[in-house]
Every structure is written in structure tokens, then in C-alpha cells.
Amino acid sequence: MQLRRHLLIRWTVRALLAALVVTGCAPQPVTGPPRAAAFNATDTAWIQLMIPMNERARLLTGLAPSHTTDPALADLAARTGTRLEEELTRLRGLLDLSGVPDTRPHEGHDMPGMVALGTLGRAEKATGREFERILTDGLRAHLAQSGTLCASERTSGGAKEAKDLAAAIERSAARELDRLGTTARS
Structure with a gap:
């Protein structure tokens, strides 16, 4: 369809x-050059990595409503999930604009900051405190690595649109890391 x-x-x-x-x-x-020409190898590599990272983190946050007993953590997961969906829409738009095909070069990989497939499997079976630990650890790693990748994109990327999105994601990741630290302590 x-x-x-x-x-x-x-x-x-x-x-x-x-x-x-x-x-x-x-x-x-x-x-002048078409918009796709403004995208350099750093831009496309960043986009192609951020998409699966966000997709995996989104899968993890999507489990929170039925797996956590902590309302504050469930709320944080819901807000983070919404932000991840918005970022995914923008990242996919940038990939289209770059003219690079969606070949999914990181499909199936478990990379730093990417919620591992095994972690998702454990999270699906866990509830309460066990799930909450998996969720907070996974989000903390995802947000920290996202910030690092976005800083590199802002420094070495070529396309203004990609660098602007990287800056926005980096700011969001920092805010959510702070919220996660506050939520996990309460």
C-alpha cells in the first residue's frame, strides 16, 4: 500500500x-549548486546514524506506559518519545533533501548511545524498577551520545539545515538529560 x-x-x-x-x-x-550539494559526508553520516538511534530510543520510550509504575518517569518518556518522533520527521526530511538514498547503513548495529536490540528485548519483559533502570540507562546513553554527535555535526557539517537541526537536538538532549537526572533522583 x-x-x-x-x-x-x-x-x-x-x-x-x-x-x-x-x-x-x-x-x-x-x-548555484542545488541544495543536495550543500550536504557533505559528515551531514549524511550524521543523519543516517541519528535516524536509527532515535528509532530505537523511541521504541524504548514507547514501552513506558505499560512497564513503569513511576508517573514522573512515564511522563518524561512520553515527552521524550514525542520529541524523538518530531526529530525523526525532520531527519528524514533532511535525508530526502540531501539526495542520499535511505540505505539504512546502521540497521541492526548496536553502537554507542543506540539502544541495543538486546536491551529492547529485556525492556519488553521488565516492569517496575527493573524497567525503569533499563529506561533511564538507555535514555541517558542515547541523550549523551546524541549531544556528542550533534556537536560534531555542528562543527564539521556543511548544510545549514543539518547544522541547525543538530543544534536544536543538542539543546533538547541537554535539557532532557537534566530532567532525567531530576526524575531519577525523586
Whole structure:
């Protein structure tokens, strides 16, 4: 269903562009490099790593409502999950803008800051304090590594859009680390 919808949209866009060319209403070429050229290897590597990192962290936060007994931690997980979804939307948009195909080079990897598949498996079976420890440890590692990766993107990235998103994610990660520290102590 998704593929059919994607193909229909692609065909519609191509037909619209062809009609614009035939009628003489095609957009004029933009002077300078296309937006995709502004993305360097750091930008695309950062985007391709942040997407699976956020997806895994989102899976972990999604377990909180049925696995934790701590209302403050459940609330933190819900807010973090919402933020992760928003970031994923923006990251996927940047990947499209970069012109790099979504090849998922980090699929199945367990990297620093990425919630490991084994951790997700343990979290699915855990409740109460055990789950809360898994959640806080996983989020703490994710947020710290996200901040580090975003700082590197801001320093070495080329595309303004990617560097701006990295700065926003870095600020959010720092705030959520503070909240996590406060929540875990209460």
C-alpha cells in the first residue's frame, strides 16, 4: 500500500513537471549548486546514524506506559518519545533533501548511545524498577551520545539545515538529560 502510494505521488509529480515544461511554466534553473550539494559526508553520516538511534530510543520510550509504575518517569518518556518522533520527521526530511538514498547503513548495529536490540528485548519483559533502570540507562546513553554527535555535526557539517537541526537536538538532549537526572533522583 505504501509503495503504491509512493509510486502514485512520484508519477503525479512527474506528470505535473512535464505539463509545466510543455506550457512554458517550468521553474527557471536556480543559480548555484542545488541544495543536495550543500550536504557533505559528515551531514549524511550524521543523519543516517541519528535516524536509527532515535528509532530505537523511541521504541524504548514507547514501552513506558505499560512497564513503569513511576508517573514522573512515564511522563518524561512520553515527552521524550514525542520529541524523538518530531526529530525523526525532520531527519528524514533532511535525508530526502540531501539526495542520499535511505540505505539504512546502521540497521541492526548496536553502537554507542543506540539502544541495543538486546536491551529492547529485556525492556519488553521488565516492569517496575527493573524497567525503569533499563529506561533511564538507555535514555541517558542515547541523550549523551546524541549531544556528542550533534556537536560534531555542528562543527564539521556543511548544510545549514543539518547544522541547525543538530543544534536544536543538542539543546533538547541537554535539557532532557537534566530532567532525567531530576526524575531519577525523586
